[in-house]
Amino acid sequence: MSLVIVGSVAFDTIETPRVRKERIIGGSCTFGALAASYFVRPGIVAVVGEDFPRETIDFLRKRRIDLRGLKIVPGGKTFHWQGRYGEDPNERTTICTDLNCFRDFRPEIPEAYRAADILLLANIGPDLQEIVLRQVRKPKLTAMDTIVLWIKTELEALLRVLKKVDIFFANDEEIRMITGERNLIAAAQRILKLGPKILVLKKGEHGVLVFGPGLQFGMAAYPTEAVVDPTGAGDAFAGGFLGYLDKVGRITPAEIRRAAVYGSVMASLTIEDFGIGRYMTLTGRDVRARYAAFKRLAAF
């Protein structure tokens, strides 16, 4: 066990301009762990209610995800997020959020996880991220993700966590909002002064930029018309990125570049179906083929 992912395991109700999907499986931890599972055997820390489907738990176990940190609250109901995407898949509106058993969730890292090498604080409230950060021993690498909601409502806690992590996964809007800088590159430089050594800037259809000491990496997104459901793309990116780093066991600039490509690979695959649908059939061969496609795309 070396990569631990803390975040949400959830039901999502998703509306796209043409389709509505009711209570499908989602959650930042779910997507992150599934993506990472193509590289290593991640452990997860999350909470669900008794209404969470047995077959999904079985599926996660089949993907060799360590579920010792998954708490099932007897009689509880699973966190439920409902959102709508516009014609532009980058436009997302949250319709409602039922915290349910997440309301009283106080993440506890199982003893077996506490020596984790890599810790991903996937999107959950920064107060919870902070609690987790205190429980791990000496991880080689810590990373966090977030969403606009926390920047608006819990900026102070978020900045405290940001100060302590090595990698920050964020998108354009988030880093502009945190720094107040309109210019993306200036905003990125400001983020690096707030704590993290590395900023992974996920720009959706516009690809990814990575900033760090002696490191600038940029790559286009995979050009595809087949964006079915963008939910979880960012989480899968983080899972693929850290899963790959955990697998190779070296955190060098060259490996971070490759990690960013594997992150893009997992994100580009995730959005090809609703929720975690793509993972039902996704093989290691598919992952390698998509990596090769990125190689061809970027070669000059």
Add this chain to the structure above:
Amino acid sequence: MSLVIVGSVAFDTIETPRVRKERIIGGSCTFGALAASYFVRPGIVAVVGEDFPRETIDFLRKRRIDLRGLKIVPGGKTFHWQGRYGEDPNERTTICTDLNCFRDFRPEIPEAYRAADILLLANIGPDLQEIVLRQVRKPKLTAMDTIVLWIKTELEALLRVLKKVDIFFANDEEIRMITGERNLIAAAQRILKLGPKILVLKKGEHGVLVFGPGLQFGMAAYPTEAVVDPTGAGDAFAGGFLGYLDKVGRITPAEIRRAAVYGSVMASLTIEDFGIGRYMTLTGRDVRARYAAFKRLAAF
């Protein structure tokens, strides 16, 4: 003589949030030819009035640009564009356009240019682009650029030219407007059905995508805080792209990828100063250094 560029040579008055520059040198042909001049000796076809500065003409000549197709209208006034950029440099508003001697411009390709290998129809009205296209003999490669104005006002003529060219340089907004497709990749595929073999999609700060037969290439933009004036970036891109292809003399997928990088190189340099200011000191060594920076940026 092998690359011929037809377009505007102009005065630009430019307002950015902090600076206003009155009647500096601009024009699609000017930027295209200057960028191309770092690779080959392009010939230009354009018109100016008697008010156009002698020293600029001397400067273009010093850059070894062939000016036999530059018409100076006695007593005429040079085309003048006035525009304003917002905090977001992608937001550009045209304040006014004085066509002046451009109003009666009927481009004439000098006899010496008619056997050109590569023809760039830089941004001018599609009716003028069409006139030019009829005058060249058998170019190996023809390319066009345009702006939203012509899509709104002269779409029919624009589609006629598009049908006849090999390469279309365009941005997101333009291809979405032409095709009515919101998804960028779907829009790109639709453009390829309208005539051009290759679409070069310039996405500004988000880099470039190239689509063609057996060819998909994507690259991030050069990450810089130093965007002084975005004017001419697209024209310089086209000039660098075609100048490089003219220099190597091979139009293969591998060279088209490199051409797209050289286009990005010239665009990224152009925006570092107002108007053509950057070209006053720009050396071939600077161009090669920026290409090397793109190599480092994209490597994985």
